[in-house]
Amino acid sequence: MKIRDFILAVIVIVIWGVNFTVIKLGLSEIPPILLVSLRYTFASLPAIIFIKRPETSWKYIVAYGMTVGVGQFSCLFCAVNLGMPAGISSVILQAQAFFTILFAAILFKEQIKISQLIGLMVAVIGLFFGAFPI
Template sequence: MATRHFFLILLVVSLWAFNNIAVKWGLYELPPLFLTWMRFVVVALLLVPFCRINRQQLPWLLLLGFTFGFLHFSLLFVGMRYTDAGTGAIVVQLGTPIAMLLAMVVLKEKLRPIQLFGIMVSLSGVVVLAGSPTIPAWWVLLILICSATGWAISNLIVKKSPPIPPLTMTGWIALFALPVVGLASLTLESEQLGALRHAGWHGWFGIFYSAIASSIVAYTLWYWLLKKYNVNLIMPYSLLTPVLSVIMGILFLGDSLNSFKILGAALVVLGTAIAVVNLRNLRMHARFPRLRRR
């Protein structure tokens, strides 16, 4: 992997890590599904007028609007309302091993035994953190696992989809997610407009950071990297996101630092290092050509 691409990945995971802080701030003042909907409104308004799609791309974007827009993001925001930023981020990282294993089965991408061992070590860290008292009920854990599954499936869809420029993908996923997320908010939540009118900087920062820094900047870079490299080369790096989220949660939100978080974070870092070291030589330039604009 080129050095500049390595630093791009670190930038992406850092933006995602702080997004958990921004979302928690937003949830102080806005319902989770409505916060998700507002995020997608901002993204769609900023990108869709400048991005065109064709008939070949349309069904893939519609599918991603559900798996990524609704299944991943909406359930993530709901789950984050009931746990702290670090713990929620780590449970959602189950999507990384799920995606790697699905890539092995569906895309026929090979995993060496040492790579599987690294995934297992990282997963053990996730399991330790999932046992933290900051998970208040089994259904909160289930919601976050469903969000992780949506993330994993979406990454495979991106790999199999026809070429779509990253900004186009980001904008149209947001647009196609609006109806289902909006309907869910209307059905399950109340007083959304009142909450928006009375929202302070926490609520608005949560909307705009999540929309611009996390969606437009971070995911655009992520889509580009997914098209350039093997899924199993890129995915292990995302396991650094929950570790950074734990640290940022302590610094910015006053989250507790207990033995679950310390041991879990150590296992995640160790497992990531094992997996990444053995994946660095797996380049996929021949299989996945550069993105081209249409």
């Protein structure tokens, strides 16, 4: 791995980790659903300018935005607002990988690949050790 790639990976990890602490801090002043709305508004505006729209129909773009943006993050922000620790919320959010693959297989009849199964096994092991530390 090139040093540039390694540094970019570390930056992504740090931003992802700090993200949950910032959510917790933001919820001390702003209601959960409003904070979700602000988060997606300020994240999507630069994305509209710099990122090309995917070559898929609008119904899939809107469906993804509503399920992940509104559904998943609204539940996450409400849970953190009710007292879920920021560290635990970051781990629980990773359960999205299971649902993404499951829904793709059921709704879109996609074949589950070996690499996806390996990834899910790694995720299960990580969640196991998170739940039952050695």
